[in-house]
Amino acid sequence: MGKRRRNRSAAADREERSRVQLGRRRAHRAKILLAGAGVGVFVVASALARVSNAGHHKQSLHPLVAPPRFVAVVKQNLLEAGLVAPPQAPPGAATATS
């Protein structure tokens, strides 16, 4: 009598555990689904905001610098003047056609 009652209670325990496990799995899947949906909503909202909101840039950003070719020329400005003055002593050197 007692043994039969014990068997019935063990079966009920197993059934209870499997229901809990099922519930946990469902909850886990639901969390993943909710997180994914949240990310999706954020991406869509960002894209919409970018397209429609005046405060968002519509194209990829470029740094506010001159084109590299221009920068190279400015960096290497060959035609910068030197400084001359009236002579003050006999020449110590000479410039001439080479």
Add this chain to the structure above:
Amino acid sequence: MNATTSFRAMGCTVVVAGATRSQLDAIVSLFEERERTFSRFLPASELTTVNASRHAAVMVSEVFARAVSTALAAAEQTDGLVDPTLLEALEAAGYDADIRALEADPRPAGDAVPGRWRSIRLAGRALLRPPGLTLDLNGVVKSMTVDEAVALLPGPGFVSAGGDLRARGELDVALPDGSAVRLRRGALATSGTTTRRWRRGGGPQHHLIDPRTGRPSTSAWEQVTACGATCVGADVAAKAAFLLGEDGPSWLDERRIPGRFLAPDGSAVSNASWAAAAEPVCT
């Protein structure tokens, strides 16, 4: 300032003042190394190798890339007047050997070859140009080397290569017309047709090729001296002003570069920038 010493390199006399023995050795080595790299008359030079290459893209040394970059900047800033692609035109005019070995040649000069500097690209150390396009970097290399050599001096002094001169400290310099000027800062360079002349086809030729015609320039000037912040800048300015002929003085003035122009009849003209700075006002 220490004693003045001179030696030959790059087909001209190099004069150095203000260097100790070890610094002078370093300067001599610098000129020799640059000559080994950029001489178009040495079969093993990098320039000869690059010019002989049939490939459109060539990897060059760092110093070679720097010279090409400077030459392209010079071309850009002079609207192509100072052009590194005039070697073919120079050889067509007869300058195909060391100037000391050139003799009068009765054959007519070759076809005119205008400059093509815009067809050159430099990406890092990769040089791209149409196969067959040859370079002459001598124009910028000599003055670049002068700039580098002056940086080796410990104090006041100067380095001059064939008359292209850069000083540290102030220096009084004699000019081709017999007058003088005080160089307070930077460099003086003179371009002209009094040296590097030869005869070809019964007519006189010289090394200053006008890239617009592909022939030796018919400038109104015999020599032009310009004062730049660097020797390479002064040299580029002097060449461009020479090639521009009568427009040369105003072209330099637009850039505030002092320039002195000597005509074939011996008369000298200063542009406004030179006159304002270097010619004493009589009261």
